[in-house]
Amino acid sequence: MKSQTQKNMEEKIFINRLILGDNLSQMKKMESESVDLIYLDPPFFSNRNYEVIWGDEGEVRSFQDRFSGGVEHYIAWLKERVLEMHRILKPTGSIYLHCDYHADAYIRVNILDKIFGAENFRNHIIWCYSGPSNGNMKMFPKKHDSIFWYSKSKNYMFNNDKIRIPYKELHSDKGVKSIIFGSNGILQNESMRKEYIERGKLPFDWWDDFPSGGHISPKERIGYPTQKPEALLERIIKASSNEGDIVFDPFCGGGTTLAVAVKLNRRWIGIDQSVAAIAVTEARLRGNRSVDFNKIRSTQKIKGRAIDANLFNPDSVVFTVEKYKYDYEELRYSEAFEFESFIVQQDGGYSNSKQRGDNGIDGHYPDRTPIQVKRSEKIVRDVVDRFRTAVERDLGKVEFQKCIEEKRRCGTIIAFSFGKGIIEEVARLKNQDGIIIDLKRVDEIVSIAKRPNVSINIEKAEKMEKGGKSFWRLEFSAHAGDSSIELFQWEVDVDEKSSGERVLNDRGGIYSFDFSEGEHKVCVKAITSDGITGEEVLKFHVNGKVEVEEKKEGRKV
Numbered sequence: 001m002k003s004q005t006q007k008n009m010e011e012k013i014f015i016n017r018l019i020l021g022d023n024l025s026q027m028k029k030m031e032s033e034s035v036d037l038i039y040l041d042p043p044f045f046s047n048r049n050y051e052v053i054w055g056d057e058g059e060v061r062s063f064q065d066r067f068s069g070g071v072e073h074y075i076a077w078l079k080e081r082v083l084e085m086h087r088i089l090k091p092t093g094s095i096y097l098h099c100d101y102h103a104d105a106y107i108r109v110n111i112l113d114k115i116f117g118a119e120n121f122r123n124h125i126i127w128c129y130s131g132p133s134n135g136n137m138k139m140f141p142k143k144h145d146s147i148f149w150y151s152k153s154k155n156y157m158f159n160n161d162k163i164r165i166p167y168k169e170l171h172s173d174k175g176v177k178s179i180i181f182g183s184n185g186i187l188q189n190e191s192m193r194k195e196y197i198e199r200g201k202l203p204f205d206w207w208d209d210f211p212s213g214g215h216i217s218p219k220e221r222i223g224y225p226t227q228k229p230e231a232l233l234e235r236i237i238k239a240s241s242n243e244g245d246i247v248f249d250p251f252c253g254g255g256t257t258l259a260v261a262v263k264l265n266r267r268w269i270g271i272d273q274s275v276a277a278i279a280v281t282e283a284r285l286r287g288n289r290s291v292d293f294n295k296i297r298s299t300q301k302i303k304g305r306a307i308d309a310n311l312f313n314p315d316s317v318v319f320t321v322e323k324y325k326y327d328y329e330e331l332r333y334s335e336a337f338e339f340e341s342f343i344v345q346q347d348g349g350y351s352n353s354k355q356r357g358d359n360g361i362d363g364h365y366p367d368r369t370p371i372q373v374k375r376s377e378k379i380v381r382d383v384v385d386r387f388r389t390a391v392e393r394d395l396g397k398v399e400f401q402k403c404i405e406e407k408r409r410c411g412t413i414i415a416f417s418f419g420k421g422i423i424e425e426v427a428r429l430k431n432q433d434g435i436i437i438d439l440k441r442v443d444e445i446v447s448i449a450k451r452p453n454v455s456i457n458i459e460k461a462e463k464m465e466k467g468g469k470s471f472w473r474l475e476f477s478a479h480a481g482d483s484s485i486e487l488f489q490w491e492v493d494v495d496e497k498s499s500g501e502r503v504l505n506d507r508g509g510i511y512s513f514d515f516s517e518g519e520h521k522v523c524v525k526a527i528t529s530d531g532i533t534g535e536e537v538l539k540f541h542v543n544g545k546v547e548v549e550e551k552k553e554g555r556k557v
């Protein structure tokens with residue numbers, strides 16, 4: 001929960017953060033000079049369909065933002081974000097901005113030179129790749145991206161020994177082995193050769209040793225065209241940060257930078273405006289790497305096979321996921337003291353450092369006004385009487401009296417909702433005794449939303465045969481009432497071995513799977529456009545027929 005993050009930030013304990021939101025507004029909340037390395041891979045200025053990767057509300061909004069004008073508009077959109085990045089970056093830090101021919105010249109001259117200074121330009125890295133091209137085109141096929149590396153100052157880090165690569169050895173016609181240095185190839189004597197081979201060489205500023213989108217190994221592939229290879233991020237992160245440093249990706253997409261940061265023992269912060277991107281990244285970081293990307297893009301049913309990926313399984317990646325709105329149930333049933341401190345801080349107050357009895361004071365506004373937070377609905381009249389006593393004790397008789405004389409508020413009670421009795425009592429205290437007590441609802445302080453109510457149905461069940469084996473093909477549909485759902489995530493216990501490792505994403509809420517005889521479980525999570533998740537589990541038994549268990553008892557298909 002965010003309160004934990006804030007508490008930890010206050011105590012200077014860093015917890016990795018995955019944030020749903022527009023990076024501009026999110027970065028404005030971040031501390032200056034707080035991150036060591038920034039890698040950004042913003043949508044390029046191509047105005048092409050593939051720029052919309054996830055196709056959800058947040059991303060489409062961002063797409064429209066960028067393209068409501070020409071390239072100047074795009075540059076202005078990016079520039080205000082890079083300005084924030086400059087503020088957030090530590091003086092020893094570096095930024096790597098990934099782009100392509102559509103806007104690279106504008107970005108270097110009009111953004112990076114202006115904000116970071118031409119003197120802090122370190123490299124223009126060319127990432128070359130290959131891929132299909134049209135043999136009849138009247139130009140050379142464009143097969144590279146640009147990555148601009150700038151440091152914030154002259155005092156920057158470059159861990160050259162961490163990124164060395166082997167020299168290429170050439171065998172000449174006469175059987176002489178040589179090592180290539182730069183482009184002119186110098187033959188070395190045997191002892192030097194050994195020394196150089198052991199040490200390895202620095203990669204040049206053109207990189208051709210990483211696969212691009214379609215060629216990324218199935219192990220790490222999430223399946224969308226602009227996914228970057230982990231090896232590329234590995235080189236950048238190793239070169240310009242150390243273990244324990246904070247790596248920040250403000251356009252984190254499917255979470256490549258964050259996944260690599262985890263592997264390399266860096267701390268991280270990632271932001272993306274798309275609910276789907278955050279959901280996919282969250283699953284990836286939790287070690288669930290199966291994503292059927294086609295299904296994310298389409299609202300129709302697509303038969304595509306899920307891409308199975310098991311890149312790594314971090315045992316303990318601790319991170320918070322921060323959404324647009326707060327989940328009502330998560331807040332309402334969270335640990336009482338944590339909830340109270342969180343709400344007090346969100347309302348601009350200071351929470352008590354120690355937990356007290358429920359009738360006590362949970363915090364103060366900066367002007368010392370006492371605050372009491374209740375985690376319940378429909379607070380009743382008695383609460384106000386006890387609060388009045390607590391306030392008098394907390395402020396002292398003299399100050400309490402002064403509040404009344406000066407017609408100032410004596411205290412504030414915060415709760416999810418208030419009953420009629422307490423509202424009447426607060427009005428009576430004000431009118432008869434001049435005691436002003438504020439009643440404030442939690443939703444006046446933080447935006448909250450209720451979880452979608454999810455249900456799963458089996459739409460079709462068909463017994464099938466393949467290669468002499470019989471199995472059941474079931475089609476499921478997920479529903480979430482009136483909630484506007486950005487993404488459904490399915491976890492299907494297809495067989496015992498894959499249980500819990502597969503997360504399949506789709507937009508349409510329909511999925512088909514094959515089952516052998518036995519007990520099975522299908523879990524679906526529905527994520528709203530606010531990022532709030534509702535969940536439902538369906539257990540069933542396949543044994544000559546399909547029998548749904550538990551909640552939908554006795555229902556037979």
Ligand SMILES: C[S@@+](CC[C@H](N)C(=O)[O-])C[C@H]1O[C@@H](n2cnc3c(N)ncnc32)[C@H](O)[C@@H]1O
Pocket residue numbers: 021022023024041042043044053054059062063226227228229250251252253254255256257271272273274277
């Ligand atoms: C090219 S992708 C990043 C891909 C990423 N490097 C990876 O390998 O997975 C760009 C991402 O920027 C996100 N995005 C676009 N505008 C944004 C904004 N204003 N704030 C935050 N994220 C944004 C998109 O949703 C998309 O996921």
